[in-house]
Amino acid sequence: MELIRQSDFLLDPRKQEDLRRFAEGMTREQLLWSSGYLTGFGESAPASKIQEDIGEKITILFGTETGNAKRLAELLAARAQAMGVQTSIQDMLTYGRAQLRRDRVIVLIVSTHGDGEPPDSARMLLASLTDGPVPDLHGSRFAILALGDASYPKFCQAGKAFDIALASAGAERLLPRVDCDVDYERDAMYWMEQVLGALTTGKSSPAVPFPAPVPKQGYSSHATFPAVLLGKVNLSGRGSDREVWHLELDLDGSGLHYAPGDIVSVAPSNPPQLVEELLDRLELDHKASVRTRQGEMPLVEALAAHYEITRITWPFLERYARLSDAKALQSAIAGRDVNGLDTWTDGREVIDVVGQYPVKGLSAQSFADCLRPLPPRRYSIASSLLAVPGEVHLTVAAIRYSSHGRERLGVASTFLADRVAIGRPVPIFIEPNAEFRLPEDSGQAMIMIGAGTGVAPFRSFLQEREALGAAGNNWLFFGDRHFSTDFLYQREWLRWLRDGRLTRLDVAFSRDQERKIYVQDRLRERAGDVFAWLEEGAAVYVCGAEAMGRAVHQSLVDIVQSAGRTQVQAEEYILELKQTGRYHRDVY
The missing domain is CATH 1.20.990.10 (NADPH-cytochrome p450 Reductase; Chain A, domain 3)
Structure with missing residues (x-):
């Protein structure tokens, strides 16, 4: 900490000690982040001057599925506020047409998932700009950061759609849209610099460059933790046409912690x-x-x-x-x-x-x-720290298939299944997933809907509730191909069902009968009971493939409609579940 000692004369002894305590144990990346953040306080123009120059507040909107857009929005808001800029930050889900007409400087950070789909939270705002009467936004200015995955043909489509719609409504671009691939940090930081620079150029001190965001726990895609593989078990039964692995990783010495619903990102190597x-x-x-x-x-x-x-x-x-x-x-x-x-x-x-x-x-x-950098692969955590202290568990389907005359392998899935031996390290970091958290009220009921490896977070949910002695009822809908080979974690679900921790269990094995049956079909079959649980305040969680998520969503709308609501009323009912934090999706 030589740099601190060289500056001792600037601080009284108490502040020196506070600063040393603050910096103690930080990684290099965290120190750099903190340095840049504190620099902003020293180099920004006076708050009143900047706000006078801009004249209006900045409204930062985010549309997210995994929480990345939200985290970037919060970082931008913190930096703008440190410069003295009046800033509001809002989820697109709760932002309407009237606010769009009112706000004059709008900054959007929005992700794209699936086949060019906007996040659920962004759909209504986008529709308000493209369907029906379009609001007149002349006099407004906007900037867009689009997040996506360039391996999909409709890369950053949601951001592009907002860009076109806002410009068509008469709003002026502060600067060109920036489209970010999965390794978005550098481009996002540069874009943030440009946004604040565009708002203050020639009027006040320029924005201090953003350091890359560093997770609170000190690990990221650039600095992973080597979690030792403690064990792995093939969950698929003999004769299964799939290969699903349960893996247990050691977090000892990492200082890492996580909550049910969070994500483990694995930094793999290619075959x-x-x-x-x-x-x-x-x-x-x-x-x-x-x-x-x-x-x-x-x-x-x-x-x-x-x-x-x-x-x-x-x-x-x-x-x-x-x-x-x-x-x-x-x-x-x-x-x-x-x-x-x-x-x-x-x-x-x-x-x-x-x-x-x-x-x-x-x-x-x-x-x-x-080539683009090899991005980490993300997996839902399948354990609770309260149940397995110092460990994190994953549920991974090994991807192997043939196409165009070649055998193909999933990068991370076969890295974990084939190339990492027990006792060897797996490079990981934890990504918080604030959009997929257990209810704060441990007595609130949950309806959990998962297909295949999408059941992983619900294992963590039930482990957590068991460890806490939570009183809330729990209903699991699980789907896969065959009962005999693909009933993942069967013994655990049945034990929880027997002990009363799992109140109800409905399964759908699509290929055990002539007519395929999926979790969305089981939901419809239990429509009356599902609606009763919703009316009593249950929270809904959906995890799995994008197509399954869409089908389950439609089933929920149909269930509400079957209870006597119109289609519009049913859709509004489901929207209210989202807005009140009772409908959570983690689809991919």
Whole structure:
């Protein structure tokens, strides 16, 4: 802490001790974050001056599924407020047309999920800008940060839709929209600088550069914790066409903590065989040195641990096409043939592009520059710290399939299933998921709906409620393919059912009969009881694939409608559940 000692003369002894205590035990990244944050207080213009210059408050809106957009909105709000800018932050779910007409400086941070879908919380606001009479927003200014995944064809579609809609309504862009891939931190921080700079340029002190956000617990995608694998068990029965693993990781010495509903992000490595085959196809020297965000290293190491090579993204195709002589690829890129390229890339990987469109004389650095960083893979936590102190449990389906004449492997799932031995470390960090929390009232009833590995967080929920002795009733709907091979955690559910911790259990095994039955069908079959639970205040939780989430949502609307409401009233009923924190979804 030499820097603090050199500045001792600026602080009285008590403040010196407070500062030392504050900094003690912090990681380098946390110290850098704190430094940048405190710098903002020193270098910002006086609050009254900045507010006088801007003249209006900034309204920051977020639309989120996983909480990332909300966290960025909170960071921007904190920085703006530290500069003295009057700021309000609001979930798009509770923001309406009247407020849109009133507010003059609107900053939106919105994610996209599934096939270009906006978050549930953003749907109504977007509809108010695109359906029916459009509000007149002349005189308003806006900026948009769009979050997405470039491996999907409709990358950042929700942000793009808001951008077009607001401009069409007459609002003026403060600056061009920024679209962020899964490694969004750097672009997001730069965008925040630009937003505050655009509001204050020429009028007050410029915004102090944002440091990258660092989780409170000191670990992130850039600084993971090596959690030792304590054990793993294949939950799938003999003869199953699936392979689902239960994994237990040791958090000893990490200081990490989590709540039921939170996420473990795993930083995997690519399958070694795929890396070798890709290098052979490229005819590049394995030891060729390349520059990466982590520093200079051999190409083989970069491809193994730092670059995405199993998903084809639009930015990769654009960059690679510029190096290629392939007219068909260049034409598709130039014509923005998203649908055509999406069809071709489905089930293919980077190695297929390289094989189809080889580039003569390609350098190792040029190829590496085409790739995006290897993003962490996110898994719902399947345990409670109260039940298993010092551990975190995961439920992971190993992805293996054949397409276009090649065997394909899921990066993280087979990393965990095949390539990490018991006793070896798994690089992880914890991501809070504030949108998927247990009810604050332990006596409140829950309806939990999960399919496949989507049941994982409900294991953590029941472990937590059991450890706390919570009085609330719990109803689980679980679905998978076959009763005999795919009833994940069967013994635990049956024990909780026998002990009364699980009040009701309904299962749907889709392929055990001629007509496929899913969790949404079981919900409809129990419509009367489900509605009664809702009327008595139960909270609803849904976890699983996006398609399942949509089907379950429609079932809930149908259930309310079957109780005598119109379709509009039923949709309003479900919306009210969301607005009052009684309807939570974690879909992917």
